[in-house]
Amino acid sequence: MLADRLVAEWGDRFDIVTSLAGRTQAPGATPGEVRVGGFGGVAPMARYLEDRRVCALVDATHPFAAQISENARIASATARVPRLALVRPPWERMPDDNWLMQPDLASAAAVLPGIGRRVFLTVGRTDLSVFAACPGLWFLVRLIDMPDAALPLSAYEVISGRGPFAVAAEQRLMEEHKIDALVCKASGGEATRAKLEAARLLGIPVLMVERPPVPDGPVVDNVDAVIDWFDEQVT
Numbered sequence: 001m002l003a004d005r006l007v008a009e010w011g012d013r014f015d016i017v018t019s020l021a022g023r024t025q026a027p028g029a030t031p032g033e034v035r036v037g038g039f040g041g042v043a044p045m046a047r048y049l050e051d052r053r054v055c056a057l058v059d060a061t062h063p064f065a066a067q068i069s070e071n072a073r074i075a076s077a078t079a080r081v082p083r084l085a086l087v088r089p090p091w092e093r094m095p096d097d098n099w100l101m102q103p104d105l106a107s108a109a110a111v112l113p114g115i116g117r118r119v120f121l122t123v124g125r126t127d128l129s130v131f132a133a134c135p136g137l138w139f140l141v142r143l144i145d146m147p148d149a150a151l152p153l154s155a156y157e158v159i160s161g162r163g164p165f166a167v168a169a170e171q172r173l174m175e176e177h178k179i180d181a182l183v184c185k186a187s188g189g190e191a192t193r194a195k196l197e198a199a200r201l202l203g204i205p206v207l208m209v210e211r212p213p214v215p216d217g218p219v220v221d222n223v224d225a226v227i228d229w230f231d232e233q234v235t
């Protein structure tokens, strides 16, 4: 959405470059220029900003991609490029929600055996191994792409899917698999909110892993505010 707006409003005067980490096989179409993959650390990222004469940087990564945000913070300071963080609002807790907030994934894995036996795990591909130490639990794991190797869990089924998901389908999925606990990150966003509503309707507890701290500096929570900021930077 941000690239759409920036290209539509400023694409005739600026190159709008979106930098993807390259984790998914088929990322959605993005207007403007798209580059994929890490930079090789903070110093090469700062050099990239200088070489491309970048005039503004928006850190619009996932709220749990803390390394990307930290790299962006240091590299933009080094290259003296104004930076703004776009952080989607967290989900709001409803009165009937049974959320058990967890400071991190390790804490979620530690308490999980006391909460449920058949777990819907939606924390992403790279953070599964912490749940390997949960004996006797069965996991329904949802990833964006099907993995090409076994997951580091003893008993599981893996499914692939990319939001937005519908509440009725999420409810059916959890019922079919007799899910009795949901583990997710407090990512926020509309695309993956339906699982929380389904869990509420089914009375299923949710282990909700809290976000890492937002990087220092200005933060907004919507695309309009980024556009306003960019206008200020360039006019």
Ligand SMILES: NC(=O)c1ccc[n+]([C@@H]2O[C@H](COP(=O)([O-])OP(=O)(O)OC[C@H]3O[C@@H](n4cnc5c(N)ncnc54)[C@H](OP(=O)(O)O)[C@@H]3O)[C@@H](O)[C@H]2O)c1
Residues within 6 Å of the ligand: 019, 020, 021, 022, 023, 036, 037, 038, 039, 040, 041, 042, 045, 061, 062, 064, 065, 066, 067, 068, 069, 071, 072, 123, 124, 126, 185
């Ligand atoms: N973490 C999650 O829970 C989560 C959930 C959903 C989606 N995602 C998405 O998955 C991707 C990776 O997240 P992560 O948490 O694994 O990342 P991360 O741990 O924060 O960072 C991993 C590496 O990404 C590279 N990187 C830094 N800035 C980049 C940029 N502007 N463009 C492309 N690559 C950059 C860096 O590699 P170098 O040192 O080589 O530069 C960095 O070390 C991101 O696109 C994120 O939005 C993450």
